[in-house]
Every structure is written in structure tokens, then in C-alpha cells.
Amino acid sequence: MVEKGYGGTSISDIAKAVGMTKAGLYHHITSKQDILFQILIHAMDGVERDVIEPVKQVEDPEERLRKIIRLHLRRLFENGLEFALLFPERRHLEPAQQEAVVQRGKNYLGLICVAMRELADQGKLQDLDINIAAVHILQTITGIARWYTKDTGISEDHLVEQTVNFNMSAILK
Template structure:
């Protein structure tokens, strides 16, 4: 796609610039509250110029959600399905999960909040990728139980519990708070591996 020169600002408007600006505006104001004109004004171009890069606002949302999800799940699945013990693989992927979701917290917030606005094909791709990730985490927990590293009643439900815990970090964590992200990740991974995944009652049906 052609690059668009913006003489007034002395910079070039690239696809990445448009995408980054839209991400910031969607995250701050919500997808439905932000129009193409607002994005164009923030970039410094006329609205028609944006269509050299994206043919609609929905295409911008799709790119934000799909790119963030696919990058994360591709790396996570490679780790979960790679070498090493189940415990080591799960520890590595949980550390990656926490760091990635913090670094891409705007994209993740947009995806979760505005998922219903995605085109059906894009939504299906994202949900398929997320299911594959959950299944891979479940498989790692199952393998860990078989190896004596974990002890849970239902690996699938334990996977939901672990992932819900790490997903919630972005709700409250602040970089200027009393704990840094790496230390926090260490604590969460330890609590998951040595606490939650050592409880035989997790996921076990009550009598």
C-alpha cells in the first residue's frame, strides 16, 4: 500500500501509524464512540486518506483484535507444545501471558469489550485461537497430573481458573505501584503451580 506524506506535520502516515492511533482512541473512548474523522484528525490527514490503508472502521477493529490474538497464541502454543516438563512449559507460558497482556493491554481490552462488533469470520478465528490456547493449557495440566507435578480434579476447569487469574492482572496492576511486573509474574506463577494446581479439589464435582 502507498505511503501518504503529511506535509503539515513533516511525517509519513503509515498503516502502523493509523493502527496505533485507532488503538489508542478505541481503548480510551470505546469503539462505537470513535469515528473515522476522529482517527483522521488525530493522525493529521483527511478521512479519505485512511482508506488507502483500511477500508472501514470495522477493518481497523478486526486488525487490532486479530493481530494481538494471533501473535500471542502462536508463541504460547509453540511453548506449550515444545520440549520440557509440563510444569516448566506452563510456567514459561504463564510468564509470557502476563507480560504480553500487559504490553498489549489496550488491544486486549478492545478485543474483550468490543468482540461483538467484529465481523463473524474474524470473531470465529479469534475464538478458535483462544480455544486452542485453553486446550493446550489443559493438556499441559493433564500431563503434569500424569507426571505427578500437579494434582487437580479437572484439568479443564483448573485451566479456566489459572487463566482467569492471570487475565485479571490488567484490571488492577499499575507500573508505578508497589510491585513491578516481573516480580508480580513470579508470584502469580508460583501461586498457580504450587497452590491452585496442587489442590485435588479443584474441578472435582461435589458429592
């Protein structure tokens, strides 16, 4: 599905990949749409557990923001960068399911906005539009799934460090 898109991936493809027939697969799922929905929900549960929760205890907003970026990237690397590519495929879901996914995405964005607002209160933030900057930060993170492979010669550690620094330089005074 990551390689060929939602529309380009058939139930037969999926069944074959897990070593079953279509009918056998349908014993475990309810519809093709539901597969996509479950994947997205599962991915966002993971972000909640591995990024949002651990970060709640960090009081310093600068340190928190750095940790958000670092943990998010670490999670992407460990759980498969490619799943981030399925996020745009939410357009194939029912409006209600779409809303559920989008809502959780917005919550995450809010986390970044709050940290920036706290930085602004401390006078450490540049003069910028927080909402736009937050989207840009998120974009540099998730965008990595679109181009990074190990055979670029770039190490994961280096990429994480560079991405954190890039974004912090962009917003801090």
C-alpha cells in the same frame, strides 16, 4: 478504542490520532470493523509467535505451564497491556470474524489443558476440573490488563512471579 470502547471511538478520532483526515485514513482501511479485526488478529499472531511457539520445546509440563504464564505476561507488558482489553470487543465483528478470533483463543486454552493433563498423568495435579482451572488461570493473566499500571508500585517482575506461583499453587499437589 481501549479507552472508550469500539462504539465510543469514531473513525474521526482514529484519523486525528494518526494525523490524517477520515478520507485519508479510508485509503488504508476498508471499514471500522476491519480495524478491530486486524488489531485482534495481529495481537493473537504475536501470542502465537512469542508464547505458543517458544513453549513447544519444553517437555516437562510443570515447567511448560510456568513458561506459558511467564511469557504471556511478558508479552502483554512489552506490547501494551491495553490491547488485551479489546478482546471482549470482538462482539462488534461479523459472526465469521468472531468465530475466527474465538477459535484461536480456544487453541491457546487447549495448550494449558494439555499441560495440566500431563501433570495429572504424573500424579502431580490436584483433584480438580481441568477445563475450569484452565479458564481461571487464563483469567488471572488477562485480568491483569484490567487493573495493573506502573503507578501501583508493583514491579512487573514481582507481578509475574506472584502470578505464576498463585496459579501453580492452585493446581499442584
